[in-house]
Structure formats: C-alpha cells, structure tokens
Amino acid sequence: MTFFPPPVPNGYIYVPSDLFLSHGEDDRKGGLATVAKVSIENRGGTHYHIIETEEFPGLTYNWELDLGPQQEKLKKQFGSDRAHYEPDTRPTFN
Numbered sequence: 001m002t003f004f005p006p007p008v009p010n011g012y013i014y015v016p017s018d019l020f021l022s023h024g025e026d027d028r029k030g031g032l033a034t035v036a037k038v039s040i041e042n043r044g045g046t047h048y049h050i051i052e053t054e055e056f057p058g059l060t061y062n063w064e065l066d067l068g069p070q071q072e073k074l075k076k077q078f079g080s081d082r083a084h085y086e087p088d089t090r091p092t093f094n
Contacts, residue, residue, distance in 0.1 A: 004071045006049040006063050007035045014074030031083040055083045
C-alpha cells in the first residue's frame, strides 16, 4: 500500500460513493473531489487530519483511518470522474 500524505486545501483527492436505502435523496457518487478544508482533531488521544470537500460540504472524512489508505483503489475505480450528488428520489428509497 502506498502512503499518501494528508491533502491541502484546493488539492484533489478521491472520495467513495455513499448509497442510502432509507434516504436516497442523499446518495453521493464518489470520484475526484476538491479539498475545501483540512483540520487536525484529537480523537482518543491520537491526532487525525479531518477532510471536507467542496463537493460535499459538511461531510467530513478521516484521512489516516479512511481516505488515505483508499486513494489507490478509488483512483482505479473512478479515474477522472468527479464526485457529485446523485439523488435517488424514488419513493421506495425515501
């Protein structure tokens, strides 16, 4: 596994998709995203880089435990596709 250093604001990272069975209007398609904010938070005595993207404001990711280790896999999965909301508005999923 390749180590990816924490990103910086205005840099680019890959984020995963999220699909919700009970609220499909919040479904997100993963891909390349622009870093909006990077903060360092202490969680359980360990400092982690917490990432927010322009594409999904208010949604945060833990770089060390989540996104960093997934970058190679996500790059292969999404290539140059950009991350975006992809709501499923069917009544069955909302």
